[in-house]
Amino acid sequence: MKKITETTQNKVNKAEKKTKFYNDNVFLSIKNLHVWFELRKWGFRHAGYVRAVDGVTFDLRKDETIAIVGESGCGKTSLMRTILRLNRPTKGEVVFEGTVINDLKAKGIKDYRSQVGYVQQDPYGAMPPFMNVQTILEEPLKINGVKDPAERVQRVIKVLEEVKMSPATEFLPKFPHQLSGGQQQRIVIARAMIMNPKLLVADEPVSMLDASVRVEILKLLRGLQKDHNLGVIYITHDLSTVRYFSERIFVMYAAQMIEKGNVDQIIKNPKHPYTFALLEGTSDPDANNASIQKEVPPGEPPSLVNPPEGCRFHPRCPKIIKGLCDSQMPPEFEPEAGHFVSCWLYK
Numbered sequence: 001m002k003k004i005t006e007t008t009q010n011k012v013n014k015a016e017k018k019t020k021f022y023n024d025n026v027f028l029s030i031k032n033l034h035v036w037f038e039l040r041k042w043g044f045r046h047a048g049y050v051r052a053v054d055g056v057t058f059d060l061r062k063d064e065t066i067a068i069v070g071e072s073g074c075g076k077t078s079l080m081r082t083i084l085r086l087n088r089p090t091k092g093e094v095v096f097e098g099t100v101i102n103d104l105k106a107k108g109i110k111d112y113r114s115q116v117g118y119v120q121q122d123p124y125g126a127m128p129p130f131m132n133v134q135t136i137l138e139e140p141l142k143i144n145g146v147k148d149p150a151e152r153v154q155r156v157i158k159v160l161e162e163v164k165m166s167p168a169t170e171f172l173p174k175f176p177h178q179l180s181g182g183q184q185q186r187i188v189i190a191r192a193m194i195m196n197p198k199l200l201v202a203d204e205p206v207s208m209l210d211a212s213v214r215v216e217i218l219k220l221l222r223g224l225q226k227d228h229n230l231g232v233i234y235i236t237h238d239l240s241t242v243r244y245f246s247e248r249i250f251v252m253y254a255a256q257m258i259e260k261g262n263v264d265q266i267i268k269n270p271k272h273p274y275t276f277a278l279l280e281g282t283s284d285p286d287a288n289n290a291s292i293q294k295e296v297p298p299g300e301p302p303s304l305v306n307p308p309e310g311c312r313f314h315p316r317c318p319k320i321i322k323g324l325c326d327s328q329m330p331p332e333f334e335p336e337a338g339h340f341v342s343c344w345l346y347k
């Protein structure tokens with residue numbers, strides 16, 4: 001009897017330790033996040049909401065890369081901009097190292113942003129065309145109080161070398177239009193890295209680049225993640241690039257996360273019919289094939305103003321359970337440890 005009690009206690013202790021380890025390692029928590037944009041008719045009359053993010057929950061652990069995958073228009077950028085505090089959440093919380101960032105005031109937002117680097121989809125659009133590389137990269141340092149010009153230049157040169165723009169001094173006087181697309185994206189990455197952030201958010205960082213430079217840019221991001229122990233959120237509509245880039249994959253559909261798991265769980269053992277269809281359209285998960293147009297399930301993603309009742313994928317789903325999927329939204333099930341799916345097939 002005594003033995004059984006001890007074993008049970010050991011198990012409880014172990015479970016508590018595991019939970020504590022996990023909690024200690026979470027540094028970004030997204031809790032039931034909603035981002036709705038108000039629609040106005042003729043510019044003033046309320047005409048509904050675009051529910052761009054509609055109840056998203058996930059954690060990011062220290063030094064972890066996650067990929068968020070989903071079709072265009074499913075809310076990826078809105079989610080990222082809210083994490084960066086460029087949008088305000090309508091409901092829910094973004095918690096970074098224990099601080100709720102929804103409530104931050106101007107100074108707090110500035111400090112927070114210096115810890116989070118942002119790599120946008122369109123590198124040219126992300127840079128002021130009238131500033132040269134040196135000015136673009138010095139700007140965040142000035143904003144964050146690095147007063148010594150010599151120190152600023154030194155840090156600019158160091159970060160340029162890190163993004164493999166060398167010799168760095170040659171690039172300092174160049175303007176964005178004098179650089180190739182790949183070089184422009186390297187400058188955007190350098191700007192995101194210059195404050196030594198803890199988290200890097202990369203929103204479709206290679207989708208506007210030539211296929212030939214995509215792999216190089218992804219390798220660069222992966223290298224920076226490892227060298228600096230960064231947390232990375234990599235956003236993409238293209239599953240073929242995520243396998244060698246991230247530890248976990250989260251699949252988004254119509255403003256919600258519908259499946260989450262580690263790379264092998266999602267790639268080798270997808271559960272949600274939407275993920276399954278996305279993967280079927282990805283003939284080869286090698287990033288070299290990233291330029292091939294991927295098929296998505298037939299039909300259109302739903303309107304985010306009036307999303308379908310029940311499961312939002314039901315109008316396109318080959319496995320629909322009539323009378324259930326079309327009326328009740330599936331909760332999150334965990335068919336295997338750490339693998340979550342919002343689909344009635346796993347109830």
Ligand SMILES: Nc1ncnc2c1ncn2[C@@H]1O[C@H](COP(=O)(O)OP(=O)(O)O)[C@@H](O)[C@H]1O
Pocket residue numbers: 037038050051052070071072073074075076077078079304
């Ligand atoms: N500022 C905004 N005002 C109104 N609607 C917006 C705004 N930003 C995004 N949306 C809408 O939110 C939805 C999700 O867009 P977005 O987050 O850009 O998706 P993704 O990045 O996955 O393509 C789209 O319907 C888009 O039109």
Ligand code: SF4
Pocket residue numbers: 272273274311312313314317318319320321325330342343344345
């Ligand atoms: S809940 Fe139903 S409609 Fe939605 S993906 Fe699962 S089976 Fe298909």
Ligand SMILES: [Mg+2]
Pocket residue numbers: 076077078203204
């Ligand atoms: Mg986007």
